[in-house]
Structure formats: structure tokens, C-alpha cells
Amino acid sequence: MILIENLHKKFGKNKVLQGVELNFEAGGIYAILGPNGSGKSTLIKCILGMVLPDQGSLSVSGHSIRGKWVYREQINYLPQIADFPGNLKVKELLSMIKDLRGQPSEESELVKLFELQSYLDKKLSTLSGGTKQKVNLVLTFMFDSSLLILDEPTTGLDPSSLISLKRLIRTEKEMGKTILLSSHIMQFVEEIADEIVYLLEGKIYFKGSINSLKELTGENDVEHAIAAIATTKVYV
Amino acid sequence: MNHITLLFLFLGVLWHGARPPAVLEVCDSCTYKTVTDAIDSAQAYDTILIKAGTYKEFDLKIRKPLTILGQDLPTIDGQNQGEILTIQSDEVTIGGIRIINVGTSYTKDFAAIRVVKSKDFIIRDMVLEHLFFGIYLEKATRGKVLNNIVKGDAEEEFNSGNGIQLWHCTFIEVIHNHIEKVRDGIYLEFSDNINITGNTSKNNVRYGLHFMFSNNDIYQGNSFVNNGAGVAVMFSKKIIMKRNVFKENWGTAAFGLLLKEINDSEILDNHFLENTIGIQVEGANRVSYSNNLFRRNGWAVKVRGACYGNTFSGNSFINNSFDLSYNSNINDNVFKRNYWSEYTGYDLDKNGIGDVPYRPVKLFSYIVNRTPETIVLLRSFFMDLIDFSEKVSPAFTPDNLVDAYPLMKQKL
Amino acid sequence: MFKILKYSVYDLMRSRWSYVYLLFYLMLGFVLLFLNNDLSKAVITLMNIIVVLVPLIGTIFGIMYYYNSKEFTDLLLAQPIRRSSIFLGLYLGVAGSLSLSLIIGLGLPFLIYGLFKSGVIWDFSLLLLIGTSLSFIFTALSFNIAISQDNKIKGFGYTVLLWLFMAVIYDGLFLLSLIVFEEYPLDRFSIIATMLNPIDLSRILILLKLDIAALLGYTGAVFQKFFGTQSGLIIALCVLMLWTVFPVWRLLHRAERKDF
Numbered sequence: 001m002i003l004i005e006n007l008h009k010k011f012g013k014n015k016v017l018q019g020v021e022l023n024f025e026a027g028g029i030y031a032i033l034g035p036n037g038s039g040k041s042t043l044i045k046c047i048l049g050m051v052l053p054d055q056g057s058l059s060v061s062g063h064s065i066r067g068k069w070v071y072r073e074q075i076n077y078l079p080q081i082a083d084f085p086g087n088l089k090v091k092e093l094l095s096m097i098k099d100l101r102g103q104p105s106e107e108s109e110l111v112k113l114f115e116l117q118s119y120l121d122k123k124l125s126t127l128s129g130g131t132k133q134k135v136n137l138v139l140t141f142m143f144d145s146s147l148l149i150l151d152e153p154t155t156g157l158d159p160s161s162l163i164s165l166k167r168l169i170r171t172e173k174e175m176g177k178t179i180l181l182s183s184h185i186m187q188f189v190e191e192i193a194d195e196i197v198y199l200l201e202g203k204i205y206f207k208g209s210i211n212s213l214k215e216l217t218g219e220n221d222v223e224h225a226i227a228a229i230a231t232t233k234v235y236v
Numbered sequence: 237m238n239h240i241t242l243l244f245l246f247l248g249v250l251w252h253g254a255r256p257p258a259v260l261e262v263c264d265s266c267t268y269k270t271v272t273d274a275i276d277s278a279q280a281y282d283t284i285l286i287k288a289g290t291y292k293e294f295d296l297k298i299r300k301p302l303t304i305l306g307q308d309l310p311t312i313d314g315q316n317q318g319e320i321l322t323i324q325s326d327e328v329t330i331g332g333i334r335i336i337n338v339g340t341s342y343t344k345d346f347a348a349i350r351v352v353k354s355k356d357f358i359i360r361d362m363v364l365e366h367l368f369f370g371i372y373l374e375k376a377t378r379g380k381v382l383n384n385i386v387k388g389d390a391e392e393e394f395n396s397g398n399g400i401q402l403w404h405c406t407f408i409e410v411i412h413n414h415i416e417k418v419r420d421g422i423y424l425e426f427s428d429n430i431n432i433t434g435n436t437s438k439n440n441v442r443y444g445l446h447f448m449f450s451n452n453d454i455y456q457g458n459s460f461v462n463n464g465a466g467v468a469v470m471f472s473k474k475i476i477m478k479r480n481v482f483k484e485n486w487g488t489a490a491f492g493l494l495l496k497e498i499n500d501s502e503i504l505d506n507h508f509l510e511n512t513i514g515i516q517v518e519g520a521n522r523v524s525y526s527n528n529l530f531r532r533n534g535w536a537v538k539v540r541g542a543c544y545g546n547t548f549s550g551n552s553f554i555n556n557s558f559d560l561s562y563n564s565n566i567n568d569n570v571f572k573r574n575y576w577s578e579y580t581g582y583d584l585d586k587n588g589i590g591d592v593p594y595r596p597v598k599l600f601s602y603i604v605n606r607t608p609e610t611i612v613l614l615r616s617f618f619m620d621l622i623d624f625s626e627k628v629s630p631a632f633t634p635d636n637l638v639d640a641y642p643l644m645k646q647k648l
Numbered sequence: 649m650f651k652i653l654k655y656s657v658y659d660l661m662r663s664r665w666s667y668v669y670l671l672f673y674l675m676l677g678f679v680l681l682f683l684n685n686d687l688s689k690a691v692i693t694l695m696n697i698i699v700v701l702v703p704l705i706g707t708i709f710g711i712m713y714y715y716n717s718k719e720f721t722d723l724l725l726a727q728p729i730r731r732s733s734i735f736l737g738l739y740l741g742v743a744g745s746l747s748l749s750l751i752i753g754l755g756l757p758f759l760i761y762g763l764f765k766s767g768v769i770w771d772f773s774l775l776l777l778i779g780t781s782l783s784f785i786f787t788a789l790s791f792n793i794a795i796s797q798d799n800k801i802k803g804f805g806y807t808v809l810l811w812l813f814m815a816v817i818y819d820g821l822f823l824l825s826l827i828v829f830e831e832y833p834l835d836r837f838s839i840i841a842t843m844l845n846p847i848d849l850s851r852i853l854i855l856l857k858l859d860i861a862a863l864l865g866y867t868g869a870v871f872q873k874f875f876g877t878q879s880g881l882i883i884a885l886c887v888l889m890l891w892t893v894f895p896v897w898r899l900l901h902r903a904e905r906k907d908f
Binding site: 486487488489490512534535557603606607608609610611612613614615616617618619620621 | 695696699700815816817819820822823826827830834835838842848851852855859860862863864865866867868869871
Binding site for chain 1: 651652655659662663717718719720722723724725726727728729730731904905907908
């Protein structure tokens with residue numbers, strides 16, 4: 001689904017990605033892990049074409065994405081910080097994105113699921129962080145696309161919404177979609193991810209299933225396992 | 237009017253005592269079919285009365301004292317053949333006739349009416365159209381030119397003539413004439429003691445009024461509108477210019493009034509409205525400018541060359557782009573008690589005179605004088621800014637050019 | 649692109665600032681006409697204001713809007729939309745609504761005071777045309793600064809500097825060079841120097857159409873000879889176009905290469 005070869009990116013002198021090689025097969029849930037500033041968001045933005053790599057190639061569904069934009073029709077993206085134009089109402093935002101993408105969408109179920117009905121006529125600037133994140137989730141899941149990219153989807157969610165989110169992600173997977181997410185919450189990752197990618201200082205330190213991570217490091221706990229690879233060598 | 241004329245003639249005849257004056261009528265069914273016939277047959281002090289109709293005649297020479305009057309504005313059509321009426325005798329009166337189609341020539345100054353070396357003539361109520369020169373007075377004296385309408389169709393300077401021209405004349409009155417679309421509306425050369433009053437001269441190709449080498453003349457209550465360049469008074473002295481209106485003389489080289497080498501003259505109570513340059517002064521000495529109104533001119537007064545002993549007082553300068561521009565030293569010219577609409581000073585003692593002197597020369601005007609090309613920055617924000625700062629703290633504009641007693645209110 | 653344009657215009661219509669701007673022009677138009685009741689004189693005064701204020705408002709409004717729509721652009725960048733469409737849409741939205749405010753704000757008072765019956769309709773149309781191009785030019789320039797400068801304070805400072813340079817400093821330098829080189833023929837230099845600054849070019853184009861052009865004297869005649877001909881006017885309008893097209897091109901070029 002996504003093939004990344006020798007990806008380099010630096011911002012000024014700060015080398016954010018240094019020769020990232022990744023291959024995400026279609027139909028799976030992949031979690032990208034790493035401390036703050038490890039390059040997770042940059043990697044995701046590279047896939048989306050928002051950040052342009054200095055070197056290396058990126059392809060989605062077998063086609064290089066350099067200078068392309070149409071491929072984003074098959075991607076649903078959930079940005080990390082949900083900042084929306086403040087003077088729009090929730091309803092207007094939903095219809096605007098629908099209008100802009102021009103694809104069929106199913107937002108009413110999602111609005112009900114996240115209990116957003118009463119917020120539809122509110123301006124986005126008046127919403128709390130958690131509610132904004134719910135709106136963000138609705139925007140992401142309302143289109144039927146083969147690739148979902150979720151940057152910190154759990155931020156600010158209450159427990160029941162978190163459960164709904166997990167259910168949503170699983171449903172999408174059952175429909176054969178590819179899901180790429182980044183998160184800090186190990187429990188969430190452990191519960192949901194088929195494979196994890198560990199990124200540190202712009203390099204891949206580990207890629208594989210959680211079980212293989214545990215085996216490799218000899219730790220039973222995911223958090224400890226992660227900490228272990230961060231301090232030792234590369235296990236790819 | 238005819239009665240008065242007849243009475244006048246009657247008295248004239250009594251004076252001369254010979255035969256009673258005859259009235260010779262000219263019309264299709266009269267004894268005299270043409271004006272020429274009538275003039276030939278008339279004797280001195282007769283009256284020729286031309287009735288309504290069109291008479292295709294030209295080169296009419298009047299060599300005896302005659303009164304030639306039109307009834308119901310007859311037309312003499314010169315068919316562009318040349319000069320039409322030439323007066324070569326004293327005491328000739330003509331009036332009430334329309335004269336059209338004067339011939340145009342590059343070698344001869346054909347006129348609708350020419351007066352040559354004559355005295356005591358009256359030219360009144362004439363209508364002159366399609367002409368080269370209108371009324372041409374040559375070495376004439378003690379004559380009157382009254383209530384005539386001169387309407388040319390001049391387009392270019394080189395092939396057009398003047399409306400009323402005075403050459404080597406003295407003691408002539410030019411009153412209440414209306415002159416339009418000729419080269420110079422009224423032109424004076426070597427003519428002294430001329431009185432030009434209440435005329436309207438407009439839309440002329442060159443000047444509304446033009447003086448050359450003429451002294452002791454007065455022109456007052458005239459209005460000069462939209463002429464190619466305005467009014468030019470050149471190489472003359474002791475001219476009085478009073479209560480005239482100089483208006484809308486607008487164009488790159490236009491001005492309301494041009495003074496070139498003028499001495500000992502007075503300019504008072506005139507209105508200079510919306511001219512590119514209100515008065516352009518090129519060498520004028522001992523001229524007094526008082527109680528004039530300058531409104532909405534590009535430059536109200538533009539002084540070039542050396543000018544000595546001029547006085548500006550009681551004038552009102554209102555909304556001109558530049559009030560004053562000098563390209564030379566100030567040479568003891570005096571500005572006092574004028575009203576300047578841009579004056580922003582105060583009058584604490586309430587005596588009607590501002591307590592702070594006014595500097596009429598703007599910095600921009602000063603710069604433009606130095607480097608004329610800088611005029612491209614006209615009305616730019618930058619220029620407004622530096623003019624303002626110069627006004628607040630003068631650094632460049634001449635120190636001695638000030639009105640130390642600026643009026644707080646416009647003098648009426 | 650048209651969808652983006654639609655939403656940015658929609659967004660601007662709800663913004664208070666568009667109305668402040670519109671009201672400002674409406675008041676300006678009415679006050680001017682109320683004060684001198686003479687359309688042609690009002691056109692001259694208006695020129696002074698347009699040539700200075702439209703660029704100022706264009707730059708400041710442009711940069712504010714760009715920075716304020718950061719969330720909007722970020723949201724759009726992840727959508728299947730061409731980058732150039734996003735920025736072109738935003739730009740046209742701002743420049744278009746600024747121009748619209750100008751045209752409505754000034755046009756309305758003049759219409760009420762009988763513009764169509766007066767002879768200044770062509771002068772007035774030229775004024776609006778030039779006001780519109782100045783809006784487009786200076787919004788494009790401010791967008792250029794904004795896209796190259798993520799620091800809002802710096803970006804804002806640069807735009808104010810840009811305006812100050814174009815409206816004031818440039819003319820100061822122009823004046824200095826005219827005085828320093830007064831010995832040389834300056835006609836061609838003046839024409840070129842005028843062309844290079846859209847504010848000066850606009851001012852001269854309007855001046856030449858008005859009576860006041862007579863004050864320009866000989867220099868004016870040279871300008872008239874150049875701009876008065878059809879080709880001169882076309883060149884002038886092309887220069888104004890270039891002043892719009894080049895910054896827009898650079899904006900899109902930068903947008904394609906920028907990381908968000």
C-alpha cells in the first residue's frame with residue numbers, strides 16, 4: 001500500500017528523517033511510535049504530501065506521489081492538533097469538506113456515535129478540545145477511503161468515545177482498509193495495532209508485530225520493550 | 237435708435253449747412269441694389285440704410301464721412317474674396333450689419349472692417365462671422381468700437397487673424413464687444429490711451445487680449461475665458477488692469493495673465509480662477525497687485541527673471557496648487573496683508589492679522605523650480621509629507637519671502 | 649480553485665473587517681461629495697486617497713487574512729486539492745472582496761450623486777480600475793511575504809515596510825536621483841522609474857486623465873506623449889498586470905515547495 005524508500009528530510013540543520021525505509025502492506029493496522037520530535041508527524045505529512053522530502057521516494061498504491069494530489073482521494077487524514085477555521089459552524093465545516101472532496105459520505109451515523117447532534121450549530125471556536133477531536137474523527141471516518149492516517153487519534157477523548165474509536169478502527173480494518181496511526185498510549189497501541197514501527201531521531205529502530213518485539217527484547221511489557229530497543233541497537 | 241441717428245445727422249447737416257442729408261436705401265426693390273452703388277452715389281454726411289437681405293459684395297471703400305446702418309441685420313457676404321469694408325475717411329459710423337466670409341490670405345491681413353488713418357469713427361452693433369481679421373484699426377484715433385460680436389472659426393495660429401486689432405492707434409474705446417474663436421481676441425500694438433471695458437473674449441486660439449509696446453492703457457471689467465494662453469501684456473508700461481475675470485485658461489503653456497517687461501502698472505480687483513498659472517511674471521517692476529482673488533489655479537503667481545519693487549497686498553489666495561513660485565531672488569518685492577487659504581496660524585490679539593508669518597513658497601514648488609522634472613511627483617504622498625514637515629519647521633524655502641501680516645479672513 | 653474561492657469569499661463576508669473596509673469607503677465617498685459636491689474635484693481628492701490607502705489596506709488585510717486562515721489551509725492541504733488551487737483561491741478571495749468593497753463603497757455614493765450624468769464617468773472608472781489593480785498587486789505582495797515568513801510579527805513588519813517603501817521612500821529616492829542627475833536628460837529615466845513602482849504608475853495614469861495634468865508642463869507633455877498613445881497605455885496596463893502576475897506566480901511557486 002505504502003512504500004517508502006531512503007526517505008530524508010531536514011528542517012534547517014535539524015535532520016528529522018534519515019533514510020527511512022518502510023513498506024506497509026494493504027489491510028492492516030500500523031502504529032508509528034517514538035518520542036516527541038522523533039519524526040512521526042513529519043513522516044505522516046510526507047505521505048500526505050504536505051512535507052516534501054529532500055531525498056528518497058514515496059509511493060502509495062504503487063504510484064509515486066511526487067507532485068501529485070489526486071491520490072489523496074483515497075486517504076482520510078486525522079491531523080494531530082484539531083485547529084479548524086473558528087468562525088465556521090460544525091455543520092458548515094462538514095458540508096464544506098464534503099463539497100470540496102465531492103465523494104459520498106456517511107456522517108450522520110458518526111455524529112450520533114460521538115453525540116455531536118447538539119453541537120452542529122455551534123461555531124468551532126466555541127468547542128472544547130475533546131469535542132473538536134470528535135469533529136475531527138467524524139471528518140476522518142465519514143469518507144470511504146482505502147487508507148486512513150490518524151495522527152494521535154486518542155488526544156482528549158473520553159473513555160466512551162475511545163471505545164467507539166477502537167470499534168471504528170476495527171470495523172475499517174475488517175473492510176480491508178489500511179490504517180496508519182501514531183500514538184503515545186502504549187495500551188491503545190497494544191490493543192489495536194497489528195504491527196508497530198519505532199522511530200527515533202529520524203531512523204527506524206524496529207518494525208514488526210508486538211509479539212516479535214516482546215520476543216526480541218525479552219520483555220513482557222510493551223513499554224519496557226520499547227524502552228529497551230530505544231537504548232540498544234536497530235532491530236529491523 | 238434710428239430716430240436719434242437721424243436727429244444727429246440733421247444737426248450735423250445744419251452745421252455743414254450745405255444740402256439736407258439724404259437717406260439712401262439699399263434693397264432688392266430699392267433704387268440702390270448694392271451697397272457699392274449707394275456708397276458711390278452718396279455724398280458726405282449722407283446715410284445709407286441697408287435693408288434686410290444678403291449682399292454679395294466685398295472691397296467696399298468708404299472715402300467720405302458716411303453713416304451706414306443696417307435695418308434688421310442685413311448680411312454682406314464677402315464670399316472669401318478679400319477685405320470687405322475699408323474706412324478711409326473721418327467721421328464714419330457703421331452699425332447693425334452682419335459681415336461674413338472674409339478672405340484668408342497668408343500675405344495680406346484681410347479684415348471685415350478696416351479703419352485707415354481716420355478719426356472720430358464709430359463701429360457698433362456689428363456681427364462679424366467667418367472671418368480672418370475682424371476689426372482692424374490702423375493709425376486711427378478718437379474712435380469707438382461698441383457692442384460688436386466677432387465670431388471666428390480659428391483652429392490654428394498660423395492661418396487665423398485677430399478679432400479686434402489696434403495698430404498705432406490712440407484714444408480708442410473698445411467697449412462691450414464679444415469676441416470668440418479668433419487668434420487674439422483683442423490685439424494692441426503701439427497703441428496708447430486705449431480704454432478696453434466690459435468685453436468678453438473667449439475660446440481664442442492664442443490670447444484673449446494681447447498688448448505689445450502700448451502704454452497708458454486701461455482695461456477693466458472684461459472677462460477672458462478659456463483662451464489658448466490667456467492675456468499677455470508685453471513690453472508696455474502704465475497699464476491699469478482692473479476688475480477683470482481671467483478664467484479657465486488651462487493647458488500646458490496657459491496662464492491667466494502674462495506680464496513680460498511691464499513697468500509701473502496696477503493690477504487690482506481682478507479674479508483669477510482655475511488657470512494653470514494665474515499670473516506669470518517675466519520681468520515686471522513697480523507693479524502693484526492688490527485685492528485680487530486667486531482661486532483654484534495651478535500656480536497663483538509664478539515669477540521668472542528679475543522683478544523689482546512689486547507689492548502684493550490684500551490679495552486672496554484660495555485653493556491653488558501652488559500659491560507662489562520664484563526662480564530668482566526676491567528683489568525687494570513685498571507681500572503683506574494677503575489672505576492665504578493654507579495659512580494655519582492663529583490670531584491671539586484678534587486684530588484680524590495672523591500672529592505667525594506665512595511662507596507662500598512650498599518646498600515642492602521650490603524643488604520644482606530647481607529641477608523641473610521633479611513635477612512628476614506632483615500629488616505624491618512623499619511630497620505631501622515633506623511639504624508638511626517644511627511647513628512645521630522651515631529649512632529650505634527662502635527666509636525673506638514671507639507675508640508677515642497674513643489676513644485671517646478673506647478680504648471681500 | 650473556485651470552491652476554495654467560494655469558501656474564502658464566504659468566510660470574508662462573515663468577517664467584520666470586510667464591512668469595516670466597505671463602510672470606510674462608503675463614508676469616504678459620501679463625505680467627499682458632501683464637502684465639495686463637485687464630482688470632478690472629488691475624483692482628484694479620491695485619487696490621493698486611493699493611491700496611498702488601497703496599497704496599505706491591501707497589504708495589511710492580505711497578511712492578516714493569510715495568517716488567520718492557517719487552520720483553513722492546513723485542513724485543505726490534506727484534502728485531495730491541488731496546492732496552487734488552495735492559495736490561488738485564497739488570494740483571489742481576499743483581493744476580490746477588497747476590490748468589491750472599493751467598487752461598491754465608492755461607486756454607490758458617486759452613483760447617488762449622479763455619476764452617469766456627469767462627464768467624469770471615465771475618469772472615475774479608471775480610478776476604480778486602478779484601485780482594483782492596486783488591491784490585487786498589494787494583496788499578492790503581502791501573500792508573498794506571508795508564505796515566506798512564518799513569524800507573524802516579522803511578516804507584519806515586512807509588509808508595513810514594503811508599503812512604506814513603495815508609497816514614500818521610493819519617491820524620496822526618485823526625487824533625490826532627479827536632483828542629483830539634473831544635468832542629464834531625465835525623461836526616459838522618469839518614465840522608467842514611474843513604471844517600476846505601481847503606486848507612482850497609478851498616480852501618473854490618473855493625473856494624466858485629469859485637468860491637473862496641465863501642471864506637469866513639459867515633463868507632463870513627455871509623459872502624455874508616452875502614456876497618451878494607445879501603445880503607451882497598453883504598456884502601462886501590462887506593467888500593472890505584471891505586478892500582479894509575477895507575485896502570484898512566485899506565491900504559487902513557493903506554495904508548491906513549502907513544507908506545512
